[in-house]
Amino acid sequence: MTTVPTSGARETVLEARGITKSFGSLPVLHGIDLSLTSGEVVAIIGPSGSGKSTFIRCMNMLEVPDSGEILFRGRRVGSKFRGAGELLGLGELRRHVGMVFQHFNLFPHMSVLENVIEGPVTVQRKPRGEAVDIAMDYIAKVGLAEKRNARPDQLSGGQKQRVAIARALAMQPDALLLDEITSALDPELVGEVLGVVRSLAEQGMTMVLVTHEISFAADVSDRVVFMEGGRIAEQGSPDRVLHNPDNERLKTFLARFHA
Amino acid sequence: MYTWSFAPILQASDLFLWGAWITVVYTVGSIAIGLVLGLLLCFARLSRIGPLSWLAQGFQELFRCTPLLVQLLWIYYALPLLLGFDLANWAAALITLSLYAAAFYAEVFRGGIVSIDKGQSEAGAAIGMSGWQVMRRIVLPQAIRRMMPAFINQSVTQFKNTSLISVISVAELTYMASIVNGQTYRPLESYTVLAVLYFVILFPITKFADIVESRTRGGH
Ligand SMILES: Nc1ncnc2c1ncn2[C@@H]1O[C@H](COP(=O)(O)OP(=O)(O)OP(=O)(O)O)[C@@H](O)[C@H]1O
Numbered sequence: 001m002t003t004v005p006t007s008g009a010r011e012t013v014l015e016a017r018g019i020t021k022s023f024g025s026l027p028v029l030h031g032i033d034l035s036l037t038s039g040e041v042v043a044i045i046g047p048s049g050s051g052k053s054t055f056i057r058c059m060n061m062l063e064v065p066d067s068g069e070i071l072f073r074g075r076r077v078g079s080k081f082r083g084a085g086e087l088l089g090l091g092e093l094r095r096h097v098g099m100v101f102q103h104f105n106l107f108p109h110m111s112v113l114e115n116v117i118e119g120p121v122t123v124q125r126k127p128r129g130e131a132v133d134i135a136m137d138y139i140a141k142v143g144l145a146e147k148r149n150a151r152p153d154q155l156s157g158g159q160k161q162r163v164a165i166a167r168a169l170a171m172q173p174d175a176l177l178l179d180e181i182t183s184a185l186d187p188e189l190v191g192e193v194l195g196v197v198r199s200l201a202e203q204g205m206t207m208v209l210v211t212h213e214i215s216f217a218a219d220v221s222d223r224v225v226f227m228e229g230g231r232i233a234e235q236g237s238p239d240r241v242l243h244n245p246d247n248e249r250l251k252t253f254l255a256r257f258h259a
Numbered sequence: 260m261y262t263w264s265f266a267p268i269l270q271a272s273d274l275f276l277w278g279a280w281i282t283v284v285y286t287v288g289s290i291a292i293g294l295v296l297g298l299l300l301c302f303a304r305l306s307r308i309g310p311l312s313w314l315a316q317g318f319q320e321l322f323r324c325t326p327l328l329v330q331l332l333w334i335y336y337a338l339p340l341l342l343g344f345d346l347a348n349w350a351a352a353l354i355t356l357s358l359y360a361a362a363f364y365a366e367v368f369r370g371g372i373v374s375i376d377k378g379q380s381e382a383g384a385a386i387g388m389s390g391w392q393v394m395r396r397i398v399l400p401q402a403i404r405r406m407m408p409a410f411i412n413q414s415v416t417q418f419k420n421t422s423l424i425s426v427i428s429v430a431e432l433t434y435m436a437s438i439v440n441g442q443t444y445r446p447l448e449s450y451t452v453l454a455v456l457y458f459v460i461l462f463p464i465t466k467f468a469d470i471v472e473s474r475t476r477g478g479h
Pocket residue numbers: 023026028046047048049050051052053054055
């Protein structure tokens with residue numbers, strides 16, 4: 001359902017190869033491969049503790065994998081101290097790949113506008129005026145123009161999460177990583193946030209979203225990935241994975257949502 | 260019945276004022292140096308370089324687990340034997356007070372910094388900030404607010420602690436009171452005035468600390 005602006009071959013934006021990760025003696029990821037083409041929306045579903053968050057955090061190196069690699073537009077990502085010059089630094093990766101968190105993580109000492117211009121000004125070194133223009137554009141897009149001077153603690157959960165999305169978008173990223181961004185919200189506030197994500201998908205934003213909103217995943221994604229026990233157990237079109245699953249565990253998992 | 264007589268004390272009021280001024284100078288001086296050293300010490304402690312962190316912690320424990328008076332005596336009388344040259348009493352006093360302040364401030368800073376939710380630094384990192392940018396733009400502004408009450412309390416303690424440097428004859432407030440006592444033979448008046456002076460200076464500051472504390476509480 002996503003429209004891709006260019007008709008040519010889809011370019012791979014972000015790719016994970018053979019990602020493994022353990023926390024102490026607890027193995028969490030057992031070799032995950034996932035590649036994300038431009039304009040694609042991938043939904044990751046799976047039971048609690050299956051490693052979804054750990055994996056999506058590996059994609060922007062907030063969690064450093066034990067082995068395997070992350071590639072951004074074909075360039076390997078790594079800490080510059082260790083490797084050679086052709087490695088893409090973590091800061092550079094994160095300038096191009098935004099992330100939105102379950103608990104918003106807005107900066108409480110800054111207004112809405114200051115939260116959103118922080119990246120453009122501090123990281124991209126844009127002049128303040130230009131950053132404000134860009135920021136206001138995205139703040140308006142998430143429907144919060146009149147709240148630009150509010151503090152995060154004056155906002156509802158749904159509004160906070162929309163600010164967090166605007167903050168990520170203000171970096172004008174090539175891809176967005178969203179980890180259960182509606183899980184901490186009151187049910188009546190989920191819709192407004194999903195609405196923003198839906199319109200991003202329609203505009204061709206490349207996204208990975210970890211979600212428990214199965215029907216939303218079915219609706220908005222091009223591909224659904226089912227994770228279980230630190231592995232990708234099943235993946236494919238939403239129709240095949242969500243409506244005609246043949247994996248037994250996936251059936252059990254989905255049954256809980258149809259109940 | 261003892262008859263109070265403040266007249267001789269009042270005659271020595273310039274000694275008290277000068278002493279109070281010297282006390283303020285040592286307090287402000289050692290707080291300023293202690294702040295800088297304390298911040299460095301705190302970053303050393305939080306650093307991922309093991310030896311640096313242990314060294315900083317060792318320094319902190321040394322100054323937190325020995326009495327300030329003992330530190331003062333050691334630095335004034337013992338350290339010169341190792342150095343091979345004497346330290347002036349004002350220098351020994353300033354060095355000791357500053358190192359002592361640094362050890363305690365470092366702990367105040369560290370407490371403030373580690374109390375900031377990890378999600379904050381992650382959100383900073385996620386928009387591409389460097390570690391230093393995250394510290395300066397995201398963590399420190401929030402941590403400073405939160406550590407303010409502890410910082411003020413520690414500074415009040417620092418003010419009171421300067422009275423100890425009178426034992427190496429630095430002419431601060433307490434030293435001046437004993438001079439006045441020696442001249443007037445009026446210990447009750449001399450030391451009462453001394454106590455009142457400390458109180459008059461510190462009471463408003465502790466009240467201010469209380470206000471700051473309730474503000475920071477209310478803000479969260
Ligand atoms: N920082 C950490 N330290 C130790 N263990 C961790 C850490 N982060 C995650 N884990 C463990 O790794 C496993 C996978 O966690 P993860 O958060 O990736 O799962 P998830 O699929 O996102 O689950 P949920 O749906 O509940 O969010 C869990 O057993 C979790 O307890």
